[in-house]
Amino acid sequence: MKAAERINTVINLECPDRVPLAPLLDHWAATYTGITNAELMSDPDKRFNAVLKTAIDFKWDMSFLAETVNTTLLKLGVPARLKLPGIDLPERSEHQFDEKEVMTEEDFDILESDGLIALFSKLIPRIYPEMTVESAMTDFARASTEITDQAAWLSENGIEPAVGFVIPGPSFEYFCFARSINVALTDLRRRPEKLKIAGKRFCQDMLDLAIASSGQNNISRVFIGLSRSSPVFLSNKIFEAFVLPDLEVLVNGLIDANRTPVFHCDTNWTKFLPYFQRFPKGKCIIELDSFTDIFKAKEILGGHMAIMGDVPSTLLAEGTRDEVMCYCKNLIEEIGGGGGFILSSGCSVPLNAKVDNVRAMSESIDEWGWYK
Amino acid sequence: MDRLAQTFSALEEDRVYQLVNECLEKSITPLLIVNELSRGMEKVGQLFKDDEYALAELIYAGEIFKEAMEKIKPLLLAGESRSAGLVIMGTVEGDIHDLGKNIVITMLECSGFKVIDLGVDVPAKKFVEAIKESGASLIGMSLLLTTAMDSLRNAIMAIEEAGIRNNIKIMIGGAPVSEHLRVETGADYLGHDAVEALTIARKVFSPSTVDAR
Numbered sequence: 001m002k003a004a005e006r007i008n009t010v011i012n013l014e015c016p017d018r019v020p021l022a023p024l025l026d027h028w029a030a031t032y033t034g035i036t037n038a039e040l041m042s043d044p045d046k047r048f049n050a051v052l053k054t055a056i057d058f059k060w061d062m063s064f065l066a067e068t069v070n071t072t073l074l075k076l077g078v079p080a081r082l083k084l085p086g087i088d089l090p091e092r093s094e095h096q097f098d099e100k101e102v103m104t105e106e107d108f109d110i111l112e113s114d115g116l117i118a119l120f121s122k123l124i125p126r127i128y129p130e131m132t133v134e135s136a137m138t139d140f141a142r143a144s145t146e147i148t149d150q151a152a153w154l155s156e157n158g159i160e161p162a163v164g165f166v167i168p169g170p171s172f173e174y175f176c177f178a179r180s181i182n183v184a185l186t187d188l189r190r191r192p193e194k195l196k197i198a199g200k201r202f203c204q205d206m207l208d209l210a211i212a213s214s215g216q217n218n219i220s221r222v223f224i225g226l227s228r229s230s231p232v233f234l235s236n237k238i239f240e241a242f243v244l245p246d247l248e249v250l251v252n253g254l255i256d257a258n259r260t261p262v263f264h265c266d267t268n269w270t271k272f273l274p275y276f277q278r279f280p281k282g283k284c285i286i287e288l289d290s291f292t293d294i295f296k297a298k299e300i301l302g303g304h305m306a307i308m309g310d311v312p313s314t315l316l317a318e319g320t321r322d323e324v325m326c327y328c329k330n331l332i333e334e335i336g337g338g339g340g341f342i343l344s345s346g347c348s349v350p351l352n353a354k355v356d357n358v359r360a361m362s363e364s365i366d367e368w369g370w371y372k
Numbered sequence: 373m374d375r376l377a378q379t380f381s382a383l384e385e386d387r388v389y390q391l392v393n394e395c396l397e398k399s400i401t402p403l404l405i406v407n408e409l410s411r412g413m414e415k416v417g418q419l420f421k422d423d424e425y426a427l428a429e430l431i432y433a434g435e436i437f438k439e440a441m442e443k444i445k446p447l448l449l450a451g452e453s454r455s456a457g458l459v460i461m462g463t464v465e466g467d468i469h470d471l472g473k474n475i476v477i478t479m480l481e482c483s484g485f486k487v488i489d490l491g492v493d494v495p496a497k498k499f500v501e502a503i504k505e506s507g508a509s510l511i512g513m514s515l516l517l518t519t520a521m522d523s524l525r526n527a528i529m530a531i532e533e534a535g536i537r538n539n540i541k542i543m544i545g546g547a548p549v550s551e552h553l554r555v556e557t558g559a560d561y562l563g564h565d566a567v568e569a570l571t572i573a574r575k576v577f578s579p580s581t582v583d584a585r
Binding site: 083093094096098181182185186188189190231232233234235238267271291313314317318350351352 | 435469
């Protein structure tokens with residue numbers, strides 16, 4: 001089987017020839033290939049070469065194009081000021097966000113009446129006074145073209161590009177950054193209707209953008225970030241009122257447009273796993289970062305959506321090769337049984353992962369990943 | 373007065389402020405009002421433990437508490453604001469994530485602890501200086517990034533090398549923190565969430581504590 005067919009077979013909940021391997025790659029591409037994080041984040045050619053070399057060397061079936069460290073996309077997708085290695089932080093460190101309240105209460109009305117781009121036009125100058133909305137749009141168009149080209153080159157090398165668009169999440173996730181988390185969490189109680197109405201518009205516009213972008217680069221999978229809407233942050237009642245309606249719009253809209261939603265679940269989602277059963281069977285991937293009980297996920301969602309994960313970042317950074325092999329063997333046998341599983345890192349491969357540990361993931365596939 | 377604690381734990385924000393105003397108008401001792409709010413916070417913590425509330429409710433409760441305290445603070449007599457203990461908090465060097473740390477601070481402050489917040493990206497030296505200058509008995513170190521684990525190790529090592537390790541209890545918390553890391557670094561406590569951090573602080577400052585780990 002070729003990589004693309006292997007991945008599609010898993011999404012269809014069938015059994016491929018072997019478990020596919022697709023760690024989430026961003027900063028570690030720089031560590032492994034010897035470029036700085038500053039270069040990885042700001043130079044599209046160096047970033048792509050680093051991604052390609054890493055994915056080929058470790059025999060990955062599918063790879064992210066390090067979208068999550070693409071400076072242009074981060075600046076446009078996350079409404080918080082980006083602190084960059086080489087500028088605001090040491091050259092070899094990870095980027096971080098300086099989260100401040102940049103979205104006002106009135107901006108909810110602007111989002112509701114005029115849409116996402118109008119909101120964007122308000123937020124960009126507040127977050128990046130040195131940047132204009134026009135230049136941001138030009139940068140986005142250029143980044144989109146780059147991704148289209150890079151996705152095609154990755155495919156030519158037999159590696160499936162992971163996602164065609166990154167949705168930062170349901171509206172609440174976006175508001176957590178734009179309003180700052182404390183304010184967003186109190187908004188849930190103080191102005192619930194505003195959040196719901198503006199959130200609806202956010203989802204519709206984000207959905208249109210995701211479908212258009214993934215249509216341009218021809219990658220059918222679409223990443224949906226899920227972190228601050230997890231059960232760690234929200235009770236069932238709040239999740240059902242504010243997040244689930246957004247997710248239904250996004251997921252059903254993507255599936256109707258023949259896209260595959262990839263739920264990128266940070267932190268512990270175990271308690272909310274049953275909610276994912278409502279989405280159509282064999283059409284989604286749920287990606288877990290090792291804080292969610294992946295075995296519970298198999299029990300609840302196995303046979304309903306593909307499961308991807310979840311070698312812990314601490315294990316990749318500080319464990320031994322044997323420990324990683326052992327962890328992967330267990331995942332392959334327990335979660336991979338019967339198909340529907342993609343072996344991956346739990347969230348991104350950390351910047352300080354050991355090469356031997358990343359290689360151990362590939363070796364575990366060679367040794368135990370083949371279906372009979 | 374029971375009503376205030378109940379209303380607080382039900383997170384009925386406007387009603388809480390209304391009840392606080394009524395108590396103040398009736399000249400009820402401000403310290404009694406604070407105690408009721410703290411009892412309400414206690415209940416919020418219990419609901420969090422019971423999985424009925426999540427971080428959203430803890431943070432919201434903290435906001436209500438702070439706002440209510442704005443009304444009460446000017447009326448508290450100097451001796452009435454005695455602290456349950458002094459705690460130093462900070463996110464270790466190389467990491468600017470402060471969500472977890474701030475929630476812990478809110479919980480501690482709502483329960484009567486005084487907190488010195490060193491902020492984020494705190495170098496080991498600054499932790500050492502703060503311990504020496506403040507004489508605090510408990511320090512909390514927080515981190516989110518896997519790459520900041522070495523900063524945590526360095527900070528604890530710096531406290532040991534400064535010869536002040538026996539003066540202070542250390543609690544650690546954050547996504548990459550594990551019992552394995554606690555043992556390796558020699559930290560005294562591992563807090564999985566803000567409510568656990570509060571329990572740890574209470575143990576440390578309890579007069580009967582011999583070894584509360």
